[in-house]
Amino acid sequence: MKIVSFFSRYSFAVLVFLFGFGCTNYSTTASVQAPPTLISITNNGNSNFTIKVRAQNPEFIFQGYRLYSGISEKEVQNPTDLNLGTDCVLASSTIVQPVEYTFEIDPSQKDNATGVSCRIFATLTPGTYIAMRTLGLAVNLQNSNSSFKVSPSSNALIVP
Template identity: 35%
Template sequence: MNAGMRNALYRFALIGLLGLPVACNQYSTETLPMNPVVLLGPPDGQTSYTGIAAIERISGGGHLLRVSAQNSELLFQGYRIFQASSEAAVMALSADAGTDCGTLFTYPVLGIVYTMEASTAPKLTADNLLCSFPINLTPGQYVSIRAVYQAAFGQPSTTSLPSNALIVPP
């Protein structure tokens, strides 16, 4: 390639780069909806329809939660569990009122049933275990889970919409 052609190519590229910010005006500052988690079971905990024990008590303490979760978003960080005395109350809790899960053992990108553990003395033996919440759930309380996402630099993390709420069995 001769020098004249190289200079023309360089100038064309420079003009294109300088014009790029002016030409890109089709963008949005609205946030994208995040995938909420789904607790697998009806609100009253009955398993006759699904055949899946959505919340199962672990002998020796703690609970296993069966969920459908598929979070392939770039800024996905993990999960946060919430518990309250009613379905409305657990859905209305602020994003920072929950307890974060620990290390992710599996990254939830497949459309399969995953398990989360809620226990202060985790066993970490469930199939398809996503993570463990360092909290003991209270029987009779409602629980809900939200996905946690990193926000803009210097901003607190944000969460997805709440999952459905289920009653913790005795």
């Protein structure tokens, strides 16, 4: 009886001690998101393209994807400025299995077509290259700033 009484009276203090002072396994480095894999790109006509992407993003910091386009594979996979891509912000996801996304790339401001995960408002030119990176939310608790942290690059595809 006295053991039960001790834990019920002091359970809060014990929990604070164990978790507040006993936990030293935390990190101050940002989580790295897994890069997506570009499966295919299809030209739908009128500067409209459909991209199939396979990705796995179980972390709660997952925000979406950033598309890069350029004249070479090296340029799209290693841009001079990681902020120069075009974003597609998706709803947060708790998915832990790989998912196949369908993105539509179109310069017009139309709504998503049926079955399209996200529309990216960009203009692509046949013969150029594309690559994508995953966007993760990076929060700095010291100054209350937040920004996107990007993953390593995906593979590159040539625009048909």
